[in-house]
Amino acid sequence: MSTGNINLDILLGQIETDRIAGTDTSIPAIMERYPSLSWKQAEEIYKMVSAACMVNPSIDASLVATVPPSFSVKAKSTKNTVESMVRGAKRNILITGYSLSGYFSDLLDVLIDKSQKGVYIKFFVNNIGAQQSLDKLCRYKGKFLHIYDFPSGKDSMAALHAKVISVDQEKTLITSANLSYHGQEGNIELGMLVKSTEIAKQVDDIFSHLIFTKVVKRV
Structure with a gap:
């Protein structure tokens, strides 16, 4: 879980990386x-x-897939998993968008509604100038978005x-699927849904570091 201090979160992330x-x-x-600390004290x-x-409870992970309807696989649907995570978020959402399409517009409306109700959302986008489907979302950026x-x-x-989608620092979806029709329904895509506060924190640490080092820029 985040300490609320980005510099301290980055330091804790460094310590965890060293431990591993x-x-x-x-x-x-x-x-x-x-x-004021000596080397020995540090x-x-x-x-x-x-x-x-080192206290590491067992990780609950399940397969998430986008496959043709005719396939019979023991895996959660990518589309259903993404929708469930976004709609079910209570406190915060971390989400990335490499390639988005209008297919995702309904969930963008959910993100806007969530942010207006106090859910803190961090949306990381690749080359936002090429993502016209995000124009509406950008109009609602603010304290919680x-x-x-x-x-x-x-x-x-x-x-x-x-x-990546990570919600409430509890559940994290890491997937090959984009937020587009083919990513959610048309392609063959695989990912994992992990229920772990530790993994969620590690993901958040990575993106916090991208913000701190100005690799990504706030819009």
Whole structure:
């Protein structure tokens, strides 16, 4: 869960990355944030936070797929999963859009309605200038609806290609499917719906870092 402080969230994310990788590069970052600490004291804090992160309950994950109707598979429907997550969100939504179409317009209206009722939404978009279907959403940006753009840069092939929806820092969908008709119904797409506060936090940390380092720009 977020601490409410983006710099502290990034530091905690660094510590968690170190724990997983078996490194200690976050110790200097701890000392930079708390200059009065010695290396040994910062190392102790790193070890304590790492130990607390070791408590890792089993992760509840299920397959999510877009397949032809004739297929018989033990998987949740991408379309139904996306709609259920967006409509069921109570506190916050993190969502990305690499390629969107008018097919997603009904859920854009739901996002607008949610934001006006106090649900905090962060929408990360690839090259927003090319996403005309988001024009309406942009008109409602404000306190609870933040839109971030990954603009075209020197490398014209680089993109915000991740397709992620995370709600209430509890459920996260990571999928190959775009928010378009073919992504939700026409293509063959696979993803995983993960019920884990830890995974949701790790996803949020990544996008918080993109904001902090200005890789994405708020619209």
